[in-house]
Amino acid sequence: MKQAETIDEVILLLDQIIEKSKIDQSNLGLFAILYREVTVRIKEGILAGSFQNGERMEKLDVIFANRYLKAYYQYQAKEKPSECWAFAFEQAENFWPIVLQHLLLGINAHINLDLGIASAEVSTVEDIEDLKADFDKINSILSNLVGGVEKCLIKIWPTLTWILKFTGKIDNFFIDFSMETARNGAWKFANEFVAVPENEREACTQLRDQRITEIARLVSNPGYFVSAVFKFIRLFERGTVAQKIIDMQIMEEKNMECVVA
Numbered sequence: 351m352k353q354a355e356t357i358d359e360v361i362l363l364l365d366q367i368i369e370k371s372k373i374d375q376s377n378l379g380l381f382a383i384l385y386r387e388v389t390v391r392i393k394e395g396i397l398a399g400s401f402q403n404g405e406r407m408e409k410l411d412v413i414f415a416n417r418y419l420k421a422y423y424q425y426q427a428k429e430k431p432s433e434c435w436a437f438a439f440e441q442a443e444n445f446w447p448i449v450l451q452h453l454l455l456g457i458n459a460h461i462n463l464d465l466g467i468a469s470a471e472v473s474t475v476e477d478i479e480d481l482k483a484d485f486d487k488i489n490s491i492l493s494n495l496v497g498g499v500e501k502c503l504i505k506i507w508p509t510l511t512w513i514l515k516f517t518g519k520i521d522n523f524f525i526d527f528s529m530e531t532a533r534n535g536a537w538k539f540a541n542e543f544v545a546v547p548e549n550e551r552e553a554c555t556q557l558r559d560q561r562i563t564e565i566a567r568l569v570s571n572p573g574y575f576v577s578a579v580f581k582f583i584r585l586f587e588r589g590t591v592a593q594k595i596i597d598m599q600i601m602e603e604k605n606m607e608c609v610v611a
Contacts, residue, residue, distance in 0.1 A: 353416045381457075
């Protein structure tokens, strides 16, 4: 099972996942691209002294990333990862989810489950509050990137602007899965998890995993109207999965101004 020891190794392993996904025509590469950009920006922030504690932030980033990497390699080996990651990976094999849904499924598992656990692992009950500012910066980076996804949906499909204004239902979909809600829930969970005795953490993790999987099911099936619009988008998507991955990489080089829907 490949695991990273440094932030540079995290980026290297994400690069390998992305390249393999191109070859395999796998949607698993879509979240890996977004996550790579987050990791690069965290690395840049550490080097620039943007975080309160750079050493702790790199440790957190590696522990955080290794949870995703472990889940990914478990799935590749036909082993059972956490339930929410298994659901996200399984959806990557289905035809209907659009790029946005693939990204949100990955974000859901990684922020709502993994980030709280990783934050607790670099903290104690006494000092976890010291992590709050840097914790929020991680989420701010991800939130800014996700914002580009929404803008691109409207840019590529101008009719969605009218639909959104007329019904508000697509907007509600984004609101229901807002990064602010995910961030607050993850921080609350981190504060609860850090106080859990070591021998009870596995059971606590499994319970949280089940709850987060329910959110994943809502992302995958957000109701009749939104699902219908997403299916319409999916039917008219162009290019192979590999081409979508390449397009996303190009967009990242332009600071993720937009993500292909």
